[in-house]
Amino acid sequence: MSDVLIHNVRLLSEGLDQQGDLLIQDGLIADFDPSLGRPDGAEQIDGDGAILCPGLVDMRASLGEPGFEYRETIASAAQAAAAGGITTLACLPDTMPALDDPALIHMMRTKGEETGSLTILPYGAVTRGCRGEEMAELGLLTEAGAVAFTDGAKAIASARLMRVALSYARGFGARIVQHPEDPSLAGSGCATEGDQATRLGLPGIPAAAEAIMVARDIRLARLTGGSVHFAHVSTGEALDLIRQAKDTGLNVTCDTAPPYFDLNETAIGEFRTYQKLSPPLRKDEDRRAVIAALADGTIDAIASDHQPRDTDDTRLPYAVAPPGGAGLATLLGVTLGQVHNGNLSIAQAIDLLTARPARLLGAQGGRIAKGAPADLCLFHPDRIWRVEAGKLPGKAQNTPFDGRPMEGKVIGTWKAGRRVFG
C-alpha cells in the first residue's frame, strides 16, 4: 500500500482543529501537521480546504444479513456506508437468526473485515432470539466480540428481565442498549398520538411511552449499578430524565438519529411509509428538545438508525408497513444541517459522529492521532446535493429525507489507509 499525503485540509477531531496535512503510512495515521513534506513515492491528494475528520462511527444500524438479504446485503450496506463517510458500524442483533450465539458474532465481524471498507461491531442479543424471555449467553458473546447488548427494535419489556440483564452484563463491563418504548402502551400504534394521528386515523403511541421506559430503566440502572444506553431518543421528556440521571452520576447514555432532529410528524403527509419510523416522528417541540440535548451534551452520539426496507415493505398501507428508514448515506449531511443553522458547532457535530460513539463502543477508530488506524472521512461542508430515493448508494432506498437538499458532501473515505470512496 503506497503512502498518501492529504494536503491542505482542515483537520477536525476531538481536541483538534487545525489547517494542515495528514500522512497515511501502512494503513495508519503516520503524522499530521500544519505542513508536511511529501515523502518520495507518496500519492498526494489536494484537500482544497475541505474537512478531514475521523471515519464516522455509526453506533446503530440494521443490516439485512443474516436473513433479510432481499432488503440489503452487507456488501451493499458497506457501499452506502463508505459513501456516507462511515468506517465503523455497530449492527443490531434482531436478524434472522438473531445474533445470540458466539459463532454469529464472529461471523458478523469477519463479514465486516471481508468488505475491506467497514468495521462491523455486532451487538449481541440480550435475550435468546430477541424474544424477550430467556437471557442470552452475555459472557460468551462478549468474549466473541459483542460490543454491547440489545434486543434491537424490541424493548426489553419485563422489568425483572431488564434488572437481571443490567446486573449480569455489569460483571462483563457490558452496556445494555434499550429501545425506550413501553410496548403495552405503544400497542399497535404507528404514529405519535395527537392531532396528526387523529387526522390520519392511525393508532397513536403516546410520547410518554418513551419517558416511562426511560424512567424505569434509570431506576434499574441505579438499583443494579449497571450501564444503560437509550437508543434513538426522540422526546424532550425522556431527555430531561436522562439529563438528570447523568447529573447524579449514573451510567446512563443515549443517542438519537437524524430524523428526530430534522423532521417532525408532519413529514408523514398523506400516509408516506418512508416516514414511518420507530419511534415515530414527533411533534416539533420534541424535535427542538432533541437539538437542545445535542447542543448541551446530554445526547452522546448521533447514529444513523439505518433500517433497510424494500419496495414490498414500503408499498403497504401505513399501519402495516414495517417501520424504519435508510440512513447511512445521509448521516453526515443531515447532521451538518444543524451546524449550518447554528445549533451545533462543527466540532460538536463531528464528535457526536466519531469520538463519542467510538468511546461508547470501545472502538479503535473515531479519532485522528498518530498511530491510529487511518479511518478517515474527507468532506466539503458546503457542497450542495439533493437526496433522491432510487439514486442512493447501496440497495436500501427508503430514505425519510427523499427530496431534501443537503449542504455538505463526502468526497473521500479511507479505511485503514485504503481509499474506499471518492
Next chain:
Amino acid sequence: MFYRQKHLLAIEGLAPDEIGHLLELADSYVLLNRSGKTQRDLLRGRTLINLFFEDSTRTRTSFELAGKRLGADVINMSVSTSSVNKGETLLDTAATLNAMQCDLLVVRHDQSGAPHLLARKVDAAVINAGDGTHEHPTQALLDALTIKRRKGRIEGLSIAICGDVLHSRVARSNIHLLTTLGCDVRVVGPPTLMPADIASFGVRVFHNMKDGLKGADIVMMLRLQKERMTRSLVPSAREYFRFWGLDAEKLAFAKDDALIMHPGPMNRGVEIDSAIADHPERSVIKEQVEMGVAVRMAVLDTLSRGDGRNDV
C-alpha cells in the same frame, strides 16, 4: 363545475364550494330518483368497480345502485382481508384493475390510507368508501344532504356526534365537513373513546350526554363495536347504554325538534334505544340511506366528467 379533485379520498381539504357543488347535484338526484326518471345513459360505457376489502352490504349496494342508475357497468369485487399479505393483494389488485381500464374505483379497506395508496397506482378516479379509522367521505356528504333537506340549511346548526369517535371514520369525515360549513360541532363520549387532540379540529368535547346534547339540532349516534368492550375501553354494554346510549331521557336535552341520525348498522340497546331509532318524526335514519344513493350518483357523475380535471 366546482369540484377540483381527481379523486374523492377525504373530506379534509375540500373547499366549501366543492362540498356545496356535490350537495346541490345530489339534491337534484333525489328528485330524479323519486320521479323515477334517472339519466340511465350518463355513465354508459364507463366501468365502475366496487372493490371491498371489508364486508359491507349497505355501502356497496348503495354505490352499485348509484352506478347502475347512471348506466355504468358495475362490477363488485370482494377481497378477503384474511389473506396473509393484505398489501400484496392491494397493489396486485390495483395493477389488475388498471389493466381492465376501470374508470371509477370505489374502495373500502380496513387500513387507513389504503385508498390513497391505490390512487397513486391506478388511472381511475378513486372514491374512498371507508378506510380504517380515517375517513368515509360519502357518508358525511349524505349526512349533510339529509340535514340540509330537513333543516333547510347547514351553517349555524349545532350538531352532537356521540359515541365511539376514536374508531370512527364517519365521525372524522363529518367533523371536517360540518366545521368547514360553519356548524357548531360537539363530540360526546367516554374519554377512552375520544381521539387525542380532537379539540384541535374545531369541535367541543363533552363526556356526558346532558351537556353535550344541550341545544343540539342534530344528534348523530355512532356504532359501538363489541371489540371495544374486550379491549376494556368501556366495561360493558349496559354501562355504555346507561351513560351514552340515546334514549328518550337523554334526547330531551337536545332541542325539541332535534333530528336523530345513525350511519348504520345499529346496535339497538347499546348506543341507541329502539324506540328512538324508529321515532316517526325525529329519526331520519332511513332517509340517510335514500340520500346515500343520490350522493353517490352525484360523486360518480362529478368524477366521471373531464377526467377529474374540472375547471382547473
